[in-house]
Amino acid sequence: MNQRYVLVVDDEPHMRRVLEIMLRKAGHLVFVAGNGREALEVLRDNPVDLVITDMRMPKMDGIELLTRLRQDGVEIPVIVITAHGSVESAVNAMKLGASDYVLRPFDIDALELAIARVLNEAEVVRQNSFMREELNRGWDAFVGTSAAMRTVYELIRQVAPTKASVMITGETGTGKELAARAIHNASPRSSKLFVPINCAAIPVDILEAELFGYEKGAFTGAVKERVGKFELANEGTIFLDELTEMPMALQAKLLRVLQENTLERLGSNRQIKLDIRVIAASNRTPRESIRDGHLREDLYYRLNVFAVDLPLLRERKEDIPDLASHFIAKHSHHIDGDAALSAAIVSRLQAYNWPGNVRELENMVERALILCGTGALKPEHFPLDLDRSGTSPVLLASNTVSVGPLVPAVEELEARMIEEALAQTEGSKPKAAALLDISERTLWYKLKKHLPKAND
Numbered sequence: 001m002n003q004r005y006v007l008v009v010d011d012e013p014h015m016r017r018v019l020e021i022m023l024r025k026a027g028h029l030v031f032v033a034g035n036g037r038e039a040l041e042v043l044r045d046n047p048v049d050l051v052i053t054d055m056r057m058p059k060m061d062g063i064e065l066l067t068r069l070r071q072d073g074v075e076i077p078v079i080v081i082t083a084h085g086s087v088e089s090a091v092n093a094m095k096l097g098a099s100d101y102v103l104r105p106f107d108i109d110a111l112e113l114a115i116a117r118v119l120n121e122a123e124v125v126r127q128n129s130f131m132r133e134e135l136n137r138g139w140d141a142f143v144g145t146s147a148a149m150r151t152v153y154e155l156i157r158q159v160a161p162t163k164a165s166v167m168i169t170g171e172t173g174t175g176k177e178l179a180a181r182a183i184h185n186a187s188p189r190s191s192k193l194f195v196p197i198n199c200a201a202i203p204v205d206i207l208e209a210e211l212f213g214y215e216k217g218a219f220t221g222a223v224k225e226r227v228g229k230f231e232l233a234n235e236g237t238i239f240l241d242e243l244t245e246m247p248m249a250l251q252a253k254l255l256r257v258l259q260e261n262t263l264e265r266l267g268s269n270r271q272i273k274l275d276i277r278v279i280a281a282s283n284r285t286p287r288e289s290i291r292d293g294h295l296r297e298d299l300y301y302r303l304n305v306f307a308v309d310l311p312l313l314r315e316r317k318e319d320i321p322d323l324a325s326h327f328i329a330k331h332s333h334h335i336d337g338d339a340a341l342s343a344a345i346v347s348r349l350q351a352y353n354w355p356g357n358v359r360e361l362e363n364m365v366e367r368a369l370i371l372c373g374t375g376a377l378k379p380e381h382f383p384l385d386l387d388r389s390g391t392s393p394v395l396l397a398s399n400t401v402s403v404g405p406l407v408p409a410v411e412e413l414e415a416r417m418i419e420e421a422l423a424q425t426e427g428s429k430p431k432a433a434a435l436l437d438i439s440e441r442t443l444w445y446k447l448k449k450h451l452p453k454a455n456d
């Protein structure tokens with residue numbers, strides 16, 4: 001593990017000492033403080049990566065320390081240590097923005113695990129904090145003014161104030177998580193937690209415990225009770241990412257929890273009332289997943305109260321200049337070169353097919369900024385495999401072109417290709433869209449533009 005700066009806050013000198021020794025052994029640099037007020041002083045003058053704090057302390061307790069930090073916009077991860085039997089206060093701390101909690105008396109393993117998890121997540125949070133700032137300002141997080149994106153914004157605006165479940169679909173990197181956070185942030189639940197859980201990233205055998213929590217002794221290894229993601233998300237929003245990766249048996253249990261609005265932790269029969277907004281996402285087509293046995297149909301109907309389908313980047317290439325500029329601004333804090341987009345770069349970016357969608361564009365921009373160093377951004381800083389995905393075979397069919405105004409020529413080609421596709425498929429829009437490798441919705445827009453009568 002990398003060496004980190006850890007601040008231990010506890011009023012008992014013995015506890016401080018134990019933690020200090022343990023953390024030193026793990027290779028970290030340790031600061032100590034006897035209460036929240038002292039902790040704030042240490043934090044003012046030192047680079048701290050992680051705070052581990054006791055809850056009950058004189059002068060300023062753990063909750064107040066946490067509240068102060070988050071109010072001041074300090075995003076340092078905080079692990080709270082709390083007495084056994086006061087899980088309530090641990091949950092409270094989590095709601096205030098603590099990263100994790102450990103119940104006292106704790107075993108070193110549990111704490112080490114929490115530290116490893118939190119420090120790992122901290123990296124992700126750092127990357128996300130830019131996004132969070134953006135989201136707090138409202139809609140700025142989404143970039144793009146194409147018709148396809150405007151439809152998405154409108155859907156989000158409509159569904160956000162309700163409690164309706166939402167199913168977000170879209171290829172990888174199209175912005176599903178961004179959309180889920182936007183819905184939460186624009187909802188009346190925005191002051192409560194948004195709890196994402198990636199069903200593909202969590203080992204199948206612990207997914208159920210992560211979702212629903214457990215009591216001490218519920219299974220081998222459950223040495224302490226643990227609050228599940230659903231309980232944490234209570235009154236807020238849970239984001240079930242990659243839903244189709246959840247085992248079918250667990251999907252059945254999930255459906256039951258959603259229908260009854262109550263859950264029981266594993267190893268307990270105490271019923272916990274839930275008031276949760278559920279947003280699910282998948283980069284596979286739900287219909288196909290149902291057919292292939294990866295998604296329960298009844299669960300799908302329960303979740304698909306409202307559907308948001310995110311457009312592919314290659315179907316809204318007009319958004320590429322804005323997106324690229326946005327990512328330059330987002331990632332150029334560590335460079336001082338002239339990071340402007342030239343027309344040559346834009347046309348290179350627009351010639352590419354972007355199988356990884358917006359995320360691929362973002363990565364490409366970040367990489368280009370590193371490559372260009374302190375110089376100006378040039379097309380060669382964007383090494384895109386244009387041969388594989390760029391020029392379409394249609395254009396290669398005729399090898400003579402004349403030069404003239406580009407836009408009307410492209411529009412005309414587009415209209416002719418759509419007409420041709422519709423002719424070949426005897427007017428079937430789904431088949432024509434498939435031939436053109438665009439979504440049906442995009443085809444619908446384009447038809448409206450080129451052949452206004454065709455949509456009636």
Ligand SMILES: Nc1ncnc2c1ncn2[C@@H]1O[C@H](COP(=O)(O)OP(=O)(O)OP(=O)(O)O)[C@@H](O)[C@H]1O
Pocket residue numbers: 131141142143144170171172173174175176177178179283323326358359362
């Ligand atoms: N319209 C957009 N405007 C600005 N940034 C965007 C937009 N769409 C996506 N992004 C950014 O692209 C990255 C990928 O988005 P996100 O994680 O939401 O995609 P995803 O659909 O969940 O992908 P995956 O299926 O791979 O999990 C994020 O950094 C996100 O902020």
Ligand SMILES: [Mg+2]
Pocket residue numbers: 176177241
């Ligand atoms: Mg995602």
